[in-house]
Amino acid sequence: MARTSVLAKATTVESSPEIQDALAKAGRMVPGEVDVILRAADGSESVLPQELVRILAASASELAIGHAVTVLAAETNLTPAETAELLGLSRPFVARLLDSGDIPSSHLPDSSHRIVRLADILAFQARRARRQEGRRRIAEAAEDAGLPY
Numbered sequence: 676m677a678r679t680s681v682l683a684k685a686t687t688v689e690s691s692p693e694i695q696d697a698l699a700k701a702g703r704m705v706p707g708e709v710d711v712i713l714r715a716a717d718g719s720e721s722v723l724p725q726e727l728v729r730i731l732a733a734s735a736s737e738l739a740i741g742h743a744v745t746v747l748a749a750e751t752n753l754t755p756a757e758t759a760e761l762l763g764l765s766r767p768f769v770a771r772l773l774d775s776g777d778i779p780s781s782h783l784p785d786s787s788h789r790i791v792r793l794a795d796i797l798a799f800q801a802r803r804a805r806r807q808e809g810r811r812r813i814a815e816a817a818e819d820a821g822l823p824y
Contacts, residue, residue: 690738702736
């Protein structure tokens with residue numbers, strides 16, 4: 676039986692330009708300094724936990740600048756193909772990253788198929804972004820100093 680893509684089942688939200696100002700305002704909410712209250716149709720109310728307020732503020736900030744937001748648990752397991760899709764890389768390149776241990780993975784029991792934790796993918800992506808930023812800064816410094824590179 677074929678497995679349905681985790682990414683295809685994830686909840687993705689996109690903003691519209693008409694509400695970006697309201698989203699920007701919501702994105703400036705400081706968790707711990709604001710309460711978010713849900714009011715049901717019957718009038719009952721519930722205060723959201725601060726963890727959820729943090730998620731809402733972070734999501735609102737991204738939506739305000741026109742980014743789509745996809746909700747997945749950090750413990751979600753993805754296939755190498757889904758990992759490649761998420762990172763915007765080819766599946767064979769991701770397989771090499773998994774083989775080298777640059778992105779941790781584990782094998783399914785009694786199988787050669789691998790799974791990758793979303794948290795590990797995000798950690799790899801953050802490391803990669805830091806390296807790219809470092810290279811950009813070095814290139815800028817060399818250019819400012821008039822050095823060939």
